[in-house]
Amino acid sequence: MTTQDRLIESTQDLLWERGYVGTSPKAIQQRSGVGQGSMYHHFTGKPDLAAAALRRSAEQMRGIAEADLAAPGTAYDRIAAYLRRDRDVLRGCRMGRMAQDPDVVADPQLRAPVEETFDWLRGRIADLVAEGQAAGEFAPGLDPADTAAAVVAVVQGGYVLARAAGDAGPFERATRGALGLLAAHRSA
Amino acid sequence: MTTQDRLIESTQDLLWERGYVGTSPKAIQQRSGVGQGSMYHHFTGKPDLAAAALRRSAEQMRGIAEADLAAPGTAYDRIAAYLRRDRDVLRGCRMGRMAQDPDVVADPQLRAPVEETFDWLRGRIADLVAEGQAAGEFAPGLDPADTAAAVVAVVQGGYVLARAAGDAGPFERATRGALGLLAAHRSA
DNA sequence: GTCTATAGCCTGATAGAC
DNA sequence: GTCTATCAGGCTATAGAC
Numbered sequence: 001m002t003t004q005d006r007l008i009e010s011t012q013d014l015l016w017e018r019g020y021v022g023t024s025p026k027a028i029q030q031r032s033g034v035g036q037g038s039m040y041h042h043f044t045g046k047p048d049l050a051a052a053a054l055r056r057s058a059e060q061m062r063g064i065a066e067a068d069l070a071a072p073g074t075a076y077d078r079i080a081a082y083l084r085r086d087r088d089v090l091r092g093c094r095m096g097r098m099a100q101d102p103d104v105v106a107d108p109q110l111r112a113p114v115e116e117t118f119d120w121l122r123g124r125i126a127d128l129v130a131e132g133q134a135a136g137e138f139a140p141g142l143d144p145a146d147t148a149a150a151v152v153a154v155v156q157g158g159y160v161l162a163r164a165a166g167d168a169g170p171f172e173r174a175t176r177g178a179l180g181l182l183a184a185h186r187s188a
Numbered sequence: 189m190t191t192q193d194r195l196i197e198s199t200q201d202l203l204w205e206r207g208y209v210g211t212s213p214k215a216i217q218q219r220s221g222v223g224q225g226s227m228y229h230h231f232t233g234k235p236d237l238a239a240a241a242l243r244r245s246a247e248q249m250r251g252i253a254e255a256d257l258a259a260p261g262t263a264y265d266r267i268a269a270y271l272r273r274d275r276d277v278l279r280g281c282r283m284g285r286m287a288q289d290p291d292v293v294a295d296p297q298l299r300a301p302v303e304e305t306f307d308w309l310r311g312r313i314a315d316l317v318a319e320g321q322a323a324g325e326f327a328p329g330l331d332p333a334d335t336a337a338a339v340v341a342v343v344q345g346g347y348v349l350a351r352a353a354g355d356a357g358p359f360e361r362a363t364r365g366a367l368g369l370l371a372a373h374r375s376a
Numbered sequence: 377g378t379c380t381a382t383a384g385c386c387t388g389a390t391a392g393a394c
Numbered sequence: 395g396t397c398t399a400t401c402a403g404g405c406t407a408t409a410g411a412c
Contacts, residue, residue: 157341177338
């Protein structure tokens, strides 16, 4: 692994654990085992490094979600697979975590990967809902974009509730609740 | 307003805007107009002040939610009122914001108000769902606790999506989507 | 490319005068 | 109760040698 890669991976981990404000260049150097001079040789500073880390995390998150959403099965099955996927719930979402940080939201370079990830995810699920409607699987009254936003929000909010409780339970309940609500719309 | 109150209110605001890690005693002093010696006379330090601020925010959030949930109307109407309430979406939730901060989650004194608020909220809405089922308003197949967790998660996740997008739109879509899913379970 | 040195500012307090 | 002084340490770099 290259020095850049080690820096980016350490930054990804620290951003996930501690957020942008809570992550210092010094901590990145220590975790990656890369020296100060070396770090500033490869990246111009903390925002630059964070942007690279966020772009990589965005790519990874998209790949993981796509694996569920493009799997064989009905539209409902694939949305259910996304909602039921086994997660390290108390760690939360790499991307969702960033949306809470004012310094990330204020910097277009940092916010862009976060925004694009969720735009893509909502669009992907909205298409799935529409596909399910065309197949007669979901009631035609359902708005695909609204329903998709609700599904993604349940996952993101589930993380919040779980971390607040110090327990994965609320996440499981929220996703189960969402599936229960969605199931009633099936014709099958 | 007393000096304590000014300190607590400033801390509430700063925790909301910047999170726990991003909020310094110095910033609290500047916003409140209270001097350093005075601050340390009334509170032992940052965690003590933050705990007081979070307890007050928890109380306020509960009061605001209860206003919607205890209003006249059917169970569906009251849950809809909660979901549709006019919010400063891009500011996010005072309590949900805290669940992302590792220092808050790690400190029982700080996490307690957050946990209790969401426990109460989920329980309150679960009771409402059960009440609606008893009245024949909701399908009996719905699990009250799961459904309540999903409703609360949609709101919390809606904030995340909205901040990620830099726009309130995704929040509105998510809550509308949740209402659309819930509406299908009504007998009325 | 990587290293050490240095810098100015911030953090989160403590101490003691008033 | 409130004030100013002080402090050890961290933050986020920049500079220049190797």
